[in-house]
Amino acid sequence: MEDKKRTILICRGTGCESAKSPQIQAALEEKVQGLNVEVKFTGCHGMCQQGPIVVVEPEDIFYAHVKLRDVPKIVESHIKNDEVVERLVYEDPTTKEKIPTYHDIPFYKRQKRLVLRNCGQIDPENIDDALARDSYAGLGEALKMEPVEIVAEVKKSGLRGRGGGGFPTGLKWEFTQKAAGDVKYVLCNADEGDPGAFMDRSVLEGDPHAVLEGMIIAGFAISAKQGYIYCRAEYPLAIKRLQIAIEQAREHGYLGKDILGSGFDFDIEIFHGAGAFVCGEETALITSIEGNRGMPRNRPPYPANEGLYGKPTLLNNVKTYANIPLIITNGSGWFADIGTENSKGTAVFALTGKIANSGLIEVPMGVTLREIIYDIGGGILDSKEFKAVQTGGPSGGCLPESFLDTPVDYDSLIEAGSMMGSGGMVVMDEDTCMVDVARYFLDFTEKESCGKCVPCRIGTKQMLTILEDIVEGRGKPGDIDRLEELAHGIKIGSLCGLGQTAPNPVLTTIRYFRDEYEAHIYDNACPAKQCKEFISYHIVDSCIGCGLCRRNCPVDAITGEQKELHHIDQELCIQCGECYEVCPPKVFSIEIHTGEKSTEPEPVLQVVTG
Amino acid sequence: MDQFTFTIDGQTITAEDGMSIMDAALANDIYIPYLCHHPDLEPVGACRLCGVEVDGRPMVMSCMTPAKEGTDVRTNSPAIYQARKVAMELLIMDHDMDCLACEAADDCDLLKVSAYLGIQPEQLEGLRPLGRQLPIDDSNPYFQFDPNKCILCGICVRTCNEIVGLGALGYINRGIETVVGTFGDKGFVDSICESCGECVVRCPVGSLAPKKPQLAAREISTICAYCGVGCGIHFGVRGDEIVSTRADRESPANRGSLCVKGRYGFNFINHPDRLTTPLIKKDGQFVESSWEEAITLVADKLSNYHGEEFAALTSAKCTNEDNYVVQKFTRAVMGTNTIDHCARL
Ligand SMILES: Cc1cc2nc3c(=O)[nH]c(=O)nc-3n(C[C@H](O)[C@H](O)[C@H](O)COP(=O)(O)O)c2cc1C
Ligand code: SF4
Ligand code: SF4
Numbered sequence: 015m016e017d018k019k020r021t022i023l024i025c026r027g028t029g030c031e032s033a034k035s036p037q038i039q040a041a042l043e044e045k046v047q048g049l050n051v052e053v054k055f056t057g058c059h060g061m062c063q064q065g066p067i068v069v070v071e072p073e074d075i076f077y078a079h080v081k082l083r084d085v086p087k088i089v090e091s092h093i094k095n096d097e098v099v100e101r102l103v104y105e106d107p108t109t110k111e112k113i114p115t116y117h118d119i120p121f122y123k124r125q126k127r128l129v130l131r132n133c134g135q136i137d138p139e140n141i142d143d144a145l146a147r148d149s150y151a152g153l154g155e156a157l158k159m160e161p162v163e164i165v166a167e168v169k170k171s172g173l174r175g176r177g178g179g180g181f182p183t184g185l186k187w188e189f190t191q192k193a194a195g196d197v198k199y200v201l202c203n204a205d206e207g208d209p210g211a212f213m214d215r216s217v218l219e220g221d222p223h224a225v226l227e228g229m230i231i232a233g234f235a236i237s238a239k240q241g242y243i244y245c246r247a248e249y250p251l252a253i254k255r256l257q258i259a260i261e262q263a264r265e266h267g268y269l270g271k272d273i274l275g276s277g278f279d280f281d282i283e284i285f286h287g288a289g290a291f292v293c294g295e296e297t298a299l300i301t302s303i304e305g306n307r308g309m310p311r312n313r314p315p316y317p318a319n320e321g322l323y324g325k326p327t328l329l330n331n332v333k334t335y336a337n338i339p340l341i342i343t344n345g346s347g348w349f350a351d352i353g354t355e356n357s358k359g360t361a362v363f364a365l366t367g368k369i370a371n372s373g374l375i376e377v378p379m380g381v382t383l384r385e386i387i388y389d390i391g392g393g394i395l396d397s398k399e400f401k402a403v404q405t406g407g408p409s410g411g412c413l414p415e416s417f418l419d420t421p422v423d424y425d426s427l428i429e430a431g432s433m434m435g436s437g438g439m440v441v442m443d444e445d446t447c448m449v450d451v452a453r454y455f456l457d458f459t460e461k462e463s464c465g466k467c468v469p470c471r472i473g474t475k476q477m478l479t480i481l482e483d484i485v486e487g488r489g490k491p492g493d494i495d496r497l498e499e500l501a502h503g504i505k506i507g508s509l510c511g512l513g514q515t516a517p518n519p520v521l522t523t524i525r526y527f528r529d530e531y532e533a534h535i536y537d538n539a540c541p542a543k544q545c546k547e548f549i550s551y552h553i554v555d556s557c558i559g560c561g562l563c564r565r566n567c568p569v570d571a572i573t574g575e576q577k578e579l580h581h582i583d584q585e586l587c588i589q590c591g592e593c594y595e596v597c598p599p600k601v602f603s604i605e606i607h608t609g610e611k612s613t614e615p616e617p618v619l620q621v622v623t624g
Numbered sequence: 625m626d627q628f629t630f631t632i633d634g635q636t637i638t639a640e641d642g643m644s645i646m647d648a649a650l651a652n653d654i655y656i657p658y659l660c661h662h663p664d665l666e667p668v669g670a671c672r673l674c675g676v677e678v679d680g681r682p683m684v685m686s687c688m689t690p691a692k693e694g695t696d697v698r699t700n701s702p703a704i705y706q707a708r709k710v711a712m713e714l715l716i717m718d719h720d721m722d723c724l725a726c727e728a729a730d731d732c733d734l735l736k737v738s739a740y741l742g743i744q745p746e747q748l749e750g751l752r753p754l755g756r757q758l759p760i761d762d763s764n765p766y767f768q769f770d771p772n773k774c775i776l777c778g779i780c781v782r783t784c785n786e787i788v789g790l791g792a793l794g795y796i797n798r799g800i801e802t803v804v805g806t807f808g809d810k811g812f813v814d815s816i817c818e819s820c821g822e823c824v825v826r827c828p829v830g831s832l833a834p835k836k837p838q839l840a841a842r843e844i845s846t847i848c849a850y851c852g853v854g855c856g857i858h859f860g861v862r863g864d865e866i867v868s869t870r871a872d873r874e875s876p877a878n879r880g881s882l883c884v885k886g887r888y889g890f891n892f893i894n895h896p897d898r899l900t901t902p903l904i905k906k907d908g909q910f911v912e913s914s915w916e917e918a919i920t921l922v923a924d925k926l927s928n929y930h931g932e933e934f935a936a937l938t939s940a941k942c943t944n945e946d947n948y949v950v951q952k953f954t955r956a957v958m959g960t961n962t963i964d965h966c967a968r969l
Contacts, residue, residue: 290798307795312669312688465776465795465802467670469707472714472754475800479752496750503710506683506703507672 020051020093023069025134027058027219028212028251030065034082038066041085051093054143057220057255058212059134060374061121064104069116069134076116077102107370108392121371124390126352126378128360129176129336133220138255141262144223150268152339156231157276159342164235165191168338170346172358177203177294177331178406178436179511180357180424186328189318190236193326200233200241200280201322201329203299206436207246207291208407209458213362213437214332216374218245218252221336222259226282228335230268231342233280236328241282244299246289256284291408291462294436295510296329298464309464310510331436333362353379357423361434363405367441368395377422384418387441398443401542402526404451406435408458409515411522412442412451431522433515447544448527449534452520453481459516470513473504477520487547489535494524539609546589549608553580553593557603563593628693633700637691645686645697646674656699657708657737659715659828660777661687664880665786670778672711673737675704683707705741712741717751718800719829720772727837728830734775758803763811766888767824767834771803774831780804780823787881792817819884825871834888838867845872848886851940852947853877855886866890926958935962 024030024039035055043053059067064078068088075098077088084102091097103114113119127133136143144150156164169184190198202225206214218225229241245253260282263269271279285303292298293308300322302308321327337359341349353359357379363386366372370392377386383403387393394400402412405422411432413420420426424434442451460474477500480493501517508514524531533539540548553563559577571587574580582593594604626641632654639648644667649656659671667687675683677698686697698704716738723729762768781793781804792815796805806815824832840860848855856875860868869887873880892898902918903910926934936954938947947965954963 292798309795312667312685461799463799463802465798465800466668466778467672468711468715468775469672471776471800471802472718473710475754476714476717476751479754483752490750492750499706500710500714503707503714507675507707507711509669509672 018050018072020073021071022046022051022053022088022093023071023134024053024055025057025059025065025067025069026055027062027065027216029058029062030067031251033066035066037082038068038080038085041082042068042089045085045089046093049089049093054137055139056136057133057138058216058374060130060216061371062374063372067134068102073098074116075114076104076119078104106392107395120392121373121375121390124381124385125376126360127376128340128352129217129224129333129362130220130374130376131340132224133216136221138220138222139258141223141259141266144221145266148343149223149339150227150263150266152342153227153230153268154274156234156342157274157278161191161235161237164231164342167341167346168235171341171349172346172353172356173334173337173341173349174357174424175331176333176337176362176436178434180434183330183334186318186330187232187235189316190326190328193319195326197323197325198236198238199322199325199327200229200236200238201299201303201317201327202229202241202243202332202335203294203296203329204243204245204249204252204332205287205291205294205299206249206332207289207294207462208436208438210366210440211364211407211436211438213364213374215249215252217332217336217362218249219255222252222256223263224336224339225256225332226259226263226269228330228338229282230273230280231338232328232330232335234273234276234278236326238328239279239281241280242303242322243282243284244287244293244303245284246293247286248289253284253286260284290464291458292464292510292512295512298510299329300327307464309466310512312509333437354421354423356425361422361437363437363439365391365439365441367403367439368398368443368446369393369441370395379423380421382419382421383413386422386439387418391441394441394443396443398445400441401444401446402442402448402451402523404432404440404442404455404519405438406433406515406518407438408455409433409512409518410435410438411518412448412526413522414526431525432518445542445544447485447540447542448523448530449481449540450485450542450544452523453478453485455519456481456516459512463512463516464510467507467509467513469504469507470509470516473500473507474513474516476500477504477517481520484531484534485540485545485547487534487538487545489531491535493535494528494531498524533609537609541608543606543608549589549606550584550610551582551587551589551591551593552605552607553582554603554605555579556601558601560598560601562596562598563604566592566596568592628691630691630693630695630697632697639691643691645676645678645684645689645691648691649686649697649699654699655740656686657740658687659733659737659775660779662779662782662826664826665779665782668778668782670776671715673708675707677701677704708741709743712738712743713748713751715775716743717748718754718756719775720770726773726830727833728773728827730839732830733828754800756800761811762835763813764817764819765813765835766819766884767812767821767832769804769812770831770833772831773829774804775829776802776804777828778804779826779828780832783823783826784817788818788820788822790816790818793823819888820882821884821887822881825887838862840868843870848882849941850883850885850889852943854943855882857882857886859890866893929958931959932962934958934960936964938963938965940966 024035026035039055066080068077068080087099091099098114103112105112165187173183174180204214287293290308293302295310298308298310317327317329350358360376360378362376365375402414404410404412417430420430427433456478460478463470465471501521504517505514530541533541543549557579564572569586569588571583572580597604629636629638637648637652656674658674669685669688674686676686678684679696682703758771760770784793785791796803841862843858843860845858848857855878856872858870859866871880871882901912904913938950951963
């Protein structure tokens, strides 16, 4: 029996928890009793599709898809007999290679984890774990500095807001510091309303102390006594862990009166948001904390001068705050060395879509889209062709292959017609209809518009209706120009960022995939063969007559004798694609045609004699 | 108050501290199109029509931006026109344009701005009708609310908050579904609304509109007869019939506001049952009489009573002066302190 001390880390982020990781932890704890093993849980590792994830240290072994019934095997084989359980080891989805050690997995090897430094490494509900990895060291140093020195450090670091806008953080701190007023507030934006985004949630669940520490330093720098974290109520685990972290920080003297004997008082409360996307917009967020309907208001005045309850208010994103302790402990120079000229530090993305490895990643600013998609993401699923990548959440732009070498930083993405946003990255393959993608994103922003201003409230709906018409076969000549005109009107006319950016997916898809729009409108075709109105399914001669499609068709549109060529009745077919899915891959007898329906009414047959 | 100058479209304008660009423009007869602005209310910048260029900065909302000394403001540019045109086309496509059937057709800001921008029906081709058909709330006896005409300028919501101080109105839902409504989306009549109609008079379109309004031929300015506040009121008349009311913005008593009675309670004036002369009961029957006869009768009878045999109850419909005289009479002439007033209820 091996006697070396081991630690087993069980991921208990939201993804793994829903796949029963708490039960796995309990079972492991029971099984290792009497052994020299510590069982701990951690926050998210970022590869949720591999979950539940169990890591064994010091060997750095990464077990994926662990089930409750695998627990005895891990303990018997790995812990007691030093034999790694090959079957549970991570398997690269593209190469099918088994990669046992955590830090050899390509998904992690190319990343630079600053904001996510402790996610997956510490028990987020135990402050001692965080302290062992230098949490609150930055606070200790900050309290020895003058507030103006802190602001100067943040300015020099070049850190820009991670909530999407990319406003220079140091400048914002300076404005709030200099704003006149005795009462000031520090707010943390943890609303994270973008569909598919879970960067902020992972930080809050995996390393809540980093955010608290950043906020306390901010409070000291701008002379605030109270902070609020605006977190959506749909994040119960994040709220719970934050609450525990706040209590533990109070017990340890990092929050409350006379923090670490410095004479500085500061406390933090959590405010539960009701889950409206627009409440992530800073003025709507503030209005919402004040107890009103979350609707943005005109700026100026900016929150730095007139924010919560009309007082000077500093509002930053979760990840912005999580960067602060690192900047204070390692110095602004160290931070400014990471990234590009105008975008310093790292970017955190939720990489999703048709990509081999989806998940949460953190990379230095300036890496290219290609490196993210191919080196970290492992390329496109099922060896399909890459078509586009959408960055920046629902209001980001869709960039085609020619932009794959664009460096990921605030300015390059804006220049390309997209944006950094708060960090969504959706990869699309050849089977994606770009008109439908634009429709999908607009459907989200249209519903989330707060309703205040005309261009956004009615304009997004008008654009959505036109897009729906196009994908459903009712597109008209002139629609593309009309969409562009509306998009520009909405962009310049809207009050807040929601309206100002909502047309981006439409504008970029028109700019880079105009032919797809034209095909829908003029040729009755959907080049990606996705829009039902424009496609038909056909069985070709290679059909072996197995009857699978016939039995699976929900509307009995397929006929044919066993072992004979089958046939689809186009009148009955509803284009559900079931036959295409079930036809055995070796046979592959179903073809999808598009652009065959004529725009003109069927000509009347004439019988010509003589 | 400090004054300063700046230019609008090259014209030098004198403005006072605290004025927005819009305030200064309107005070100098320079029109900037708008729908959500109202001089009585805090600006919100919701309609996005009043954008102007300030020192080359495109699209600053003039209602929300303080006028500043020495700045160069342009009320139009190709980009601004384009943004206004798009916003207006969108509003029209989302509006029930049955203008002939609309109570506001003679005074509709939507039509006004549309005419200013020169919006033509042809240019709406290609835009899709959004075809929303929401139920009309006609629960209030005096006015109705048609959400299909609402442009969500928020003037009614702000009026109820800022002027009436009641907060009966707010926004419900998000996106295109956003509507103005009462708490819990109950009808006006089941809400805390007091039917004062302050929102109705400010609605720039026909969404909040009085029921069956009639256009007056001329106006007569007077004092509301309902109570002692003495609100200034303009009665709109046709012949000798009162068909509308309008609050007097100049009156120090009400500064442009009215209550439900003053605004909607005037039809008693032409009512056949209305008493126009005193009545005296003779042989069990009320008989019309002159004021002199009536006053003499009352005075004669009162002279038979004194002190605690007498009590007076006056009305809130009397003026303060009337009420003063009655209490003086009660105490000095009738010799009792037993005097009260219906407004104590
Ligand atoms: C519609 C809309 C939604 C937003 N949602 C978020 C959000 O969920 N989280 C966030 O940090 N910032 C969000 N923002 C950006 C905030 O308004 C604000 O710029 C940001 O929180 C400032 O923090 P930063 O400087 O650290 O980035 C949103 C903005 C808009 C217009
Ligand atoms: S742009 Fe949209 S979300 Fe923003 S204030 Fe206007 S209506 Fe509301
Ligand atoms: S009802 Fe009238 S005043 Fe109220 S928001 Fe609608 S249009 Fe504006």
